[in-house]
Amino acid sequence: MVDQSKEAILSEEGPDTLRRNLHNRHIQLIAIGGAIGTGLFMGSGKTISLAGPSIIFVYMIIGFILFFVMRAMGELLLSNLEYKSFSDFAADLLGLWAGYFTGWTYWFCWVVTGIADVVAIASYFQLWFPDFSAWMGALLCIAILLTLNIATVKLFGEMEFWFAMIKIVAIVTLIATGIVLVAMHYSSPGGGTASLSNIWDHGGMFPKGLSGFFAGFQIAVFAFVGIELVGTAAAETHDPKTVLPRAINAIPLRIIMFYVLALMVIMAVTPWDQVVADRSPFVEMFVILGLPAAASIVNFVVLTSAASSANSGIFSTSRMLYGLAQQGVAHRRFGMLSSRAVPTMGLFFSCLCLLGGVALIYLIPNVMTVFTLVTTVSAILFMFVWTIILCSYLAYCKKYPQRHTESSYKMPLGKFMCWICIAFLAFVIVLLTLETDTRQALMVTPLWFLMLAVGWFLRKHKAG
Template identity: 35%
Template sequence: MTSQQTLPKEGGQPEEPPQSQSSDELKAGLKNRHLSMIAIGGVIGAGLFVGSGAGIAAAGPAILLSYALVGTMVVLVMRMLGEMAAANPASGSFSEYADRAIGRWAGFSIGWLYWFFWVVVLAVEATAGAVILEGWIPAVPQWAWALIVMVVLTATNLASVGSYGEFEFWFAGIKVVAIGAFVAIGLLAVFGLLPGSDNPGKGFAHLTDSGGFFPEGYGAILTGVLMVVFSFMGSEIVTLAAGESADPQRAVRKATNSVIWRIAVFYLGSIFVVLTLLPWNDKSITEDGSYVAALNSIGIPHAGEIMNVIVLTAVLSCLNSGLYTASRMAFSLGKRGDAPRSFARTDGRGVPRTAILSSVLFGFVAVFFNYRWPDTVFAFLLNSSGAVALFVWLVICCTQLRMRRIIEREAPEKLVVRMWLFPCLTYVTIGMILFVIVYMVFDDTGREQMLLSLAVATVVVGVALWRRRSGHGQGSGGERPGPTPSTGIERSPGLGPDGGASDKRADAGRNG
């Protein structure tokens, strides 16, 4: 990550960042192949493998439209994020951009909420992985397996960012190959072209032969949206990782341009295969899992164990990326004075050790809660972080509305990725996200999760506003000491010391 500029003190002289941060920078340890696979695998979470069956049971074949709607929303959000990240690759990504465009309270709030989401995910995925591993080796208790996988992946992240990238390269590679093979073999079986297949190969007949394409009514599409929306969380990880690569702009551009086919193949393609191999109301889809049921229908031996290996890979990938993502967001918050300064310190390999250890410590605590109070304390953590994905996407949209103007004014040459039909599609995406949020409030299955997430978000925003009013972590005049979140734009003739501070509109955009 390149060194950041600083806001001027009163009187026009640039303020130097604290000495403790002057050499604490992340290092470009991720290779292009790492980022390419992180981008591809980032949209494939364990939720796709284990949660799709419930969505199919709730909406029938119409779940394809649910996936298509959410996928479209994610593509648009990623395009907006890609526009900002290509202009300014940063470890804090959308949190830093919100800081600049909306106000410091926004960057603080969404940064901490995002960190909270991922440290809870650590506990969820560690437990899921432990369940699979205990099934294979029951002599080792489940809690011990959870501890082992957490310790191993923590050590990986502490070693170097390259170690994280290498592990994620292979984890994501296994997921990509597995889903690609599943789609290819499944389509051959669908059309009766797979030798030795047990599936009758009815083509597209199963999409309509059990009550039609909308067996549960048109409203089931929205119910399906609520059930699948959170399985897409993780697409944005590549924009955080880009800050530690040699050519971040190229990585962001490639990831942004490829998100459409990634979602089309991995989500829509694989679910389409399941729905064409089996009737949507086949009990095996919910009892065995959608992918296991589909493989069993073809006659693939040991389908359950094969899927367990793939799901375990997805779980470890999510754990690995979750710890990386949480630690980099904590690092960014520390650099901006919104978290303890120790979070912004790196070792000789450019690894933010304190940020990593603090994140994994909370993950360990959450794992303990999951085993000790699964239906009370851990359920609260799970539900109160559940809607953070929607909040993050909403903030990205609102940030992009203002950042586009700032970048166009200060350095238009950095707009190498542009949001389509700006600002119309940005407003449409905001409307889609707000609709899902409101719908969750009135939906029996989503209400508790949304209300608890809103309550936690309200508390975090309240803390941010209190810090702003009391001047915590700020210098004179209400500005922060130390690095400012900036677009990473080099100074141009006629601009202020921070690349635009002399422009009153830029000041308004930065201070919200």
């Protein structure tokens, strides 16, 4: 029997509306699985090679800041239970333009993230089939995910549940295996010995100085994209006042478990200067140890992780287009549903946009170059959304001081911490100008906001 009170995401059941076919177990596993993304599995190789062991501090700092961003979001969502997402409170607190810009940017965020995931899948596929073209692998992945999403919402939920379960079991197993190898002082065929001292013995904690430390922030930020889904998914449950604080308060523990511990284990088993920048260190760790069968298993896990993220992206972008169509700020066809209550037009359009990833791999054969370019664009757009959350919080404190005073789930240090978080996000944008590949992405991103501004102007002009 469908438990209506604890299900995801959408509106009342009916012939012309999206159906509530996701159960509470789906939401919980999707939220936990969302903490283990492609940025960790694929991007950590490059961040380790850029920053060395100091990458641990990079992840901790970003996680610390984003915890406060999520606390701000939590207080806002609980201040008015009519708010279902940041797009809702942005429109109410900052103006309709903010809701429009946030809604469309968040849709684009997930399209770009989906492209990064498809690029990563193509890379993982090549471990098994080196002669198979990367762009062909990406095309095949999009076709499979489109087919599965067209079927039913329930099938999406089941896929995500098991994808997330595989990721969680794998990361815990990897950490446990690493601890055992370190405890045994395991000697790899290459001559290295697993030891905790590997973390600091190869040039110290900051082997590449402050410049290397700062360079690690870009892909590390991408590893956290989608962290806000924890709040919005929990806000849709029957008891948000209990579920939402619990979901947000679990974020620091997840960061320590999935990011800090995993990276420490990798660098203890494989010294950071032996980590291959353009490959997943999770896979490479077992290759270096001379365990190719284990490497294939880990490759399967990281492939399913990227497929899970791409699957979530396709699902969420199609539903966002449906929501934007319902609000009248997207074409009405995106608001039409199939007989199985699936927004097929939104699905087809989102998958069409993902083909941009296939084109990029075809034009730029180096997968890591494409991944860095795409993840930088994604990180910039997500930082815009996080900044809108913080600006909405400042507006809320000014507009509804009574609600803020009576809030049962206040953001610690309130407005002061809000400004610290905004300053940090601005600092990361400045860091993106230091590297050539990230600077290129930073120069391209304003085109998106220009397009949105033109769309908003034409919409206002038409309404007027």
